[in-house]
Amino acid sequence: MRRKKASSNTSNSSHFPFTIDALHQKLKDVFKENTDLNMAEFTIQQKKVAVFxxxxxxxKDQLNKSxxxxxxxxxASxxxxxxxxxxxPLGGGSTQDDVKTIAEKLIQGSVCIYVENDEKALTYLIPELERRAVAKAENESLVFGPQLAFTESIVTNLNIIQWRMDTPDLQTKKIIVGERIPTEVRVIYLDSLADQDNVQTVIQRIEDLVVDDVIxxxxxxxxxxxxxxxVFPQLLQTELPDRLxxxxxxxxxxxxxxxxxxxxIAPSTAFTFLESTEDIYMRWNMxxxxxxxxxVAMIISIILTPAYVAALTFHYEVIPSSLLVSLGKSRANxxxxxxxxxxxxxLLIELLREAGARLPTKVGQTMGIVGGIVLGQAAVKAGFTSNILIIxxxxxxxxxxxxxxxxMGTxxxxxxFPTIIFAGLWGLIGIFSMLAFLIIHLLKVTSIGRPYLAPLYPLQLRDLNNSLFRMPWSYSTTRPFANQPKDTNSYSAKKAKEKKDIDE
Known part of the structure; x- marks a missing residue:
């Protein structure tokens, strides 16, 4: 009985060496009898060699030819x-002595070569990569500047970034996230500029994740x-390499x-979400x-409709008399x-927007335009709403x-919606209460520990050039202090203002 038990333990061991059949069986156990796992067996110099x-x-071409x-x-003997x-004649080969590691390599597109009863196996990476071609950005359209967009392949994206920033100062940190479905994450930064606290905060938060997968x-x-x-996003998401x-x-x-x-992109402030790289490509005043x-548009979007509700519900005195007459007529029914x-x-506008986004492109555009016009006119004629409110x-x-x-737009x-409700309940007091709550909330929000309302809080007057407006390049000589860069000066302000003719 003892001999049988010892023999059983030896056969179930996960340590090399193995017979070809034993390794094949162990790989099939890992892949749960996956029918796509193939094995080609050869006899070379009177030894069995398997390719998994x-x-x-x-x-396939590289496998059969190279x-x-x-x-x-x-x-060789x-x-x-x-x-x-x-x-x-292949590069990138690596030795493996663990069955699970070999299985992971096979999933990534490697070929495993094993000589029967050898101490280690060999893996060569020859993946068949199906990648979307680099194309124009769909969600962040630009009039000026590069039109290139990132793809779903991290290799392609890293290649684009390295092409645009051809410097050894560009550093990347590789992290694998996901317990069941491992996914590669890269933290990228310029070593001579990025604050190490920001870098380590991002790395630490990613490394601390314990999740099945990240979609x-x-x-x-x-x-x-x-x-x-x-409700506010704290990390900027972009598909534009030039913005990154x-x-x-x-x-x-x-x-x-x-x-x-x-x-x-981190850290990000509230004003970062209102910026576009197109602002940089334009002249400073534009x-x-x-x-x-x-x-101004964001402020209007928040308070315009609530102001209408508050004025008609509680504060008729703030409406000019000539406008009040037309308002009364439009709301009579x-x-x-x-x-x-x-x-x-x-709610109707949001339904039209969501329907237009989910329908096919051509149908969605038609739905948004025709639906808005038809429903708006029908609502006015039926007496459900007034013309002025539709505007x-x-x-x-x-x-x-x-x-x-x-x-940020969402x-x-x-x-x-809550601002309209507050305006309907308490008028202008409700609007100001909601705005006060909103400002207090934004003051408490941070992005990887950095203030979300910078440069307004804490106040950095020099950073206003990088957020609310743009100054000419000869005056934009510093990097945003909110990012805590190691080097705050982009270039010499004195030299930037010098104008030299060809004969000087």
Missing amino acids: YITYQIK LLPPLIHIQ PLDHTAIMNEL DSTILAQMIEDKSSS CYSLSKGKVGVLLDKSPNVL GSFIRILRV VPFPPVLEALLLE IIALSALASFTAPSYM AIRIIR
Whole structure:
């Protein structure tokens, strides 16, 4: 009985060496009898040699032309993993002595070569990569500047970044996240600029994650952000390589996730979500105008409809008499109070927006335009709402769409609903109470520990140039202090202002 038990333990051992059949069985046990696990067996120099691979994960041409023919004709003796590595005309080979590691390598697109009863196996990476071609950005459209967008392949994305920032100062930290489905994450930064506290905070939060898998960078952002209960996004997501590179040059940190076309940027302030790289490519006065316009648009989007509700419910005295007459006429047949009327129209706008986003592109555009016109006219004729409120709701919706970040635009639209309710309950006092609550909340929010309202809080006058507006390049000589960069000066302000002619 003791001899049988010892024999059983030996056969079930996970340590090399193995027979070909034993290794094949162990791999099948790991893959749960996966039918795509293939094994090709050869006899070379009177020794059995097996090649393991997963059919759809490897390049068949490279296997049949570059690996198998040289392997079959190897003359080196004794035949083992060292001899094969020296003789095969393939680079990137590595030795393995663990069955689970071999299985992971096979999933990643490797071929495993094993000589029967050898101490180690060999793996060569020859993956068949199906990648989307680099194309124009779909969600962050630009008039000026590069049109290149990230793809779902982290290798392609890293190649684009390295191409745009050809410097050894660019550093990356590789992290594997996911217990059941491991996914590669890269933290990227410029070593001479990025604050080490920011870098280590991002790395530590990612390394501390204990999850089955991470589907997308948007999910990763929710997992590592400071205040996940807040409606405001705290990590900027972008699909534009030039925006990431510009942020890295300002001392920020980027996070890339394999299989996701969006990159995270930290730290991010509230004003970061209202900026666009197009502002940089424009002349400074044009860029400043557009940035200020977006900030004003966000304020209008939040308070315009609530102000209408508050004025008609409690504060008729603030409405000019000439406008009050037309308001009375337009609302003469409306049976609902202003707050309910506004909420119904806001809900209608959100339904049209969501339907347009989910339908196919051509149908969605038609649905948004035709649906808005038809339903708006029908609502007015039926007496459900007034003409003036439709104009106000449309202006509020348009203002929210000016945000370059989809996440920030959605957050603004969500905030509008409780603000309308507060306005309907307490008028202007309700609006100011809601705004006070909103400001207090934003003062408490941070992005990887950095203030969310910077440079307004804490006040950094020099950083206003990098947030609310733009100054000419000769005056934009410092990097944002909110990022805590190691080097705050971009270039010499004195030399930037010097103008030299060709004869000087």
